[in-house]
Amino acid sequence: MKVAFLASVSWLAPLAAAGPLGNTGNDGSVITVRSAFGDVVSTHTIPMRKHNLAPSTTHPALHGRANFPTRLKNILDVYYSIDLEVGNQTIPVSVDTGSSDTWMVQEPYECVSFWYEPGRKPDCGLGAGFKGNLSGGRLPDLPLFVRSYVDGTFVEGFYGLEDVTIGGVTAHNQRLALVNYTYWHGDNQTSGLLGLAYPYLTSLDGSDQNQPPYDPVFTTMWRSGAIDPVFSIALSRTAGQRNNAGSVPSGGKQQDSYLALGGLPPVDVDEKTWARTPIHGMNAVPQWGFETDERGMYIVKPDAFVIQKGGNSSDAGTDIVRNTTQTPILIDVGATLSYLPKGLVNQLYASFDPPAKYMSSGGLFYAMCNATVPKFGVQIGDSTFYMAPEDLLRQTVRDPTKQWCRIGVTDTDVPPHVLGVSFLTNVVAVFDVGKSEMRFAARKDY
Ligand SMILES: *[C@@H]1O[C@H](CO)[C@@H](O)[C@H](O)[C@H]1NC(C)=O
Ligand SMILES: *[C@@H]1O[C@H](CO)[C@@H](O)[C@H](O)[C@H]1NC(C)=O
Ligand SMILES: *[C@@H]1O[C@H](CO)[C@@H](O)[C@H](O)[C@H]1NC(C)=O
Numbered sequence: 456m457k458v459a460f461l462a463s464v465s466w467l468a469p470l471a472a473a474g475p476l477g478n479t480g481n482d483g484s485v486i487t488v489r490s491a492f493g494d495v496v497s498t499h500t501i502p503m504r505k506h507n508l509a510p511s512t513t514h515p516a517l518h519g520r521a522n523f524p525t526r527l528k529n530i531l532d533v534y535y536s537i538d539l540e541v542g543n544q545t546i547p548v549s550v551d552t553g554s555s556d557t558w559m560v561q562e563p564y565e566c567v568s569f570w571y572e573p574g575r576k577p578d579c580g581l582g583a584g585f586k587g588n589l590s591g592g593r594l595p596d597l598p599l600f601v602r603s604y605v606d607g608t609f610v611e612g613f614y615g616l617e618d619v620t621i622g623g624v625t626a627h628n629q630r631l632a633l634v635n636y637t638y639w640h641g642d643n644q645t646s647g648l649l650g651l652a653y654p655y656l657t658s659l660d661g662s663d664q665n666q667p668p669y670d671p672v673f674t675t676m677w678r679s680g681a682i683d684p685v686f687s688i689a690l691s692r693t694a695g696q697r698n699n700a701g702s703v704p705s706g707g708k709q710q711d712s713y714l715a716l717g718g719l720p721p722v723d724v725d726e727k728t729w730a731r732t733p734i735h736g737m738n739a740v741p742q743w744g745f746e747t748d749e750r751g752m753y754i755v756k757p758d759a760f761v762i763q764k765g766g767n768s769s770d771a772g773t774d775i776v777r778n779t780t781q782t783p784i785l786i787d788v789g790a791t792l793s794y795l796p797k798g799l800v801n802q803l804y805a806s807f808d809p810p811a812k813y814m815s816s817g818g819l820f821y822a823m824c825n826a827t828v829p830k831f832g833v834q835i836g837d838s839t840f841y842m843a844p845e846d847l848l849r850q851t852v853r854d855p856t857k858q859w860c861r862i863g864v865t866d867t868d869v870p871p872h873v874l875g876v877s878f879l880t881n882v883v884a885v886f887d888v889g890k891s892e893m894r895f896a897a898r899k900d901y
């Protein structure tokens with residue numbers, strides 16, 4: 456029912472067709488917020504589902520193919536998904552701002568195992584895929600679509616054309632990839648990926664990583680004039696209170712997560728905290744070796760990182776560290792944790808009381824679940840966005856003794872540095888491709 460309806464919606468359709476959310480708040484009231492920078496709440500908003508995966512216990516292998524900024528897939532214990540309308544089919548996909556392709560499995564597909572496991576049928580944990588043929592057909596004369604990730608997972612398939620609709624906005628005749636051969640480990644609830652980064656990344660395809668780029672879904676949408684060249688994301692820590700019919704019960708708190716196309720998501724923010732910062736080109740990360748200043752991913756340079764005394768003693772909130780070194784950081788909704796420079800993160804670990812320690816069983820840093828948590832903030836412009844204690848010391852992810860909790864920030868000296876879900880659950884993030892800048896505001900408590 457929903458499927459057939461949405462298939463007929465184009466960007467020319469009246470706003471009434473934009474989907475169940477419109478620009479109303481969770482309690483049904485109309486939100487008329489116009490932010491400090493002129494943003495308004497989008498009528499093209501789609502809820503994002505939060506998924507919790509069993510925490511992986513492998514150490515992150517932070518190296519990828521030469522030249523290519525590999526996605527950090529393997530500490531993925533939380534991710535977010537939406538329903539994509541592909542032609543007239545509904546396909547649940549995970550959302551990623553660190554890549555640009557949109558792909559999904561096509562039924563029937565072949566799931567293989569990276570390791571040989573005798574007598575065991577490999578299980579890729581992918582949901583139902585696209586059935587039948589793409590209305591725009593396959594694209595001939597292109598290399599196969601192949602993506603491999605550091606944890607050994609890969610997808611392989613081919614490109615074709617189909618209408619893709621999100622929140623009532625359609626990318627007509629969109630190039631996407633259908634996957635027919637894969638090794639994957641999912642939770643059976645998504646069947647592919649929506650990549651929201653820039654066209655440039657699509658040119659890094661093929662063995663020589665030098666293909667003509669194409670417009671990803673979001674680019675097609677704004678270039679057609681259907682929406683302004685901006686999208687925004689509000690991730691909530693909680694799973695939300697959506698009922699089976701997909702609507703938020705009245706009186707529900709702001710616990711839902713949203714992807715909003717062309718404007719802001721319908722959540723309350725602290726209006727005083729709006730801040731902006733430029734998006735940098737691929738050459739902002741020298742180690743990647745790109746010469747182009749072309750935008751590819753959402754790379755920003757925060758003005759400072761601050762670590763402050765936590766707890767409730769009289770010196771709580773005083774600075775322990777204020778590091779103003781400009782470091783390029785990827786804003787990546789597809790990464791669970793945040794990955795920051797070693798020197799800084801070691802200072803953060805030491806600021807827990809008692810201090811955090813490395814646990815080889817978990818391959819990451821943990822602190823006592825009842826430790827006093829320091830305040831950790833990312834300064835952008837005049838605003839400092841603090842990570843909530845529950846994102847810094849993740850009570851839901853524990854070691855086998857259940858007494859040690861995983862810290863939401865981990866260290867790496869190998870780029871990319873990343874602000875992932877553990878940061879993004881504290882803000883509304885606006886990805887403004889038109890102005891080449893990102894804007895942030897602090898979420899109100901939820
Ligand atoms: C898909 O296309 C192929 C030929 O390109 C055709 O043989 C097949 O019947 C089509 N399948 C469906 C479900 O339409
Ligand atoms: C879905 O679209 C395909 C062609 O793209 C068509 O053959 C099929 O009848 C449509 N199904 C429904 C339920 O509309
Ligand atoms: C997947 O599709 C490609 C392109 O059509 C084809 O060459 C390949 O054999 C298919 N692989 C599988 C496992 O079906």
Ligand SMILES: *[C@@H]1O[C@H](CO)[C@@H](O)[C@H](O)[C@H]1NC(C)=O
Pocket residue numbers: 578580641642643
């Ligand atoms: C996914 O489904 C398969 C087969 O039904 C099942 O064996 C597996 O445990 C499921 N995985 C998860 C993460 O639920």
Ligand SMILES: *[C@@H]1O[C@H](CO)[C@@H](O)[C@H](O)[C@H]1NC(C)=O
Pocket residue numbers: 766767768
């Ligand atoms: C300070 O925090 C500790 C535990 O973190 C608590 O036991 C104590 O009651 C708090 N004191 C005040 C004055 O809030």
Ligand SMILES: *[C@@H]1O[C@H](CO)[C@@H](O)[C@H](O)[C@H]1NC(C)=O
Pocket residue numbers: 778779780781782796798799
């Ligand atoms: C500040 O952080 C940078 C990395 O971003 C690090 O190299 C430097 O040592 C830090 N400075 C201080 C004083 O800790």
Ligand SMILES: *[C@@H]1O[C@H](CO)[C@@H](O)[C@H](O)[C@H]1NC(C)=O
Pocket residue numbers: 823825858
């Ligand atoms: C924290 O928990 C540990 C064990 O779970 C316990 O031994 C310790 O006393 C607790 N510390 C505080 C300050 O409550």
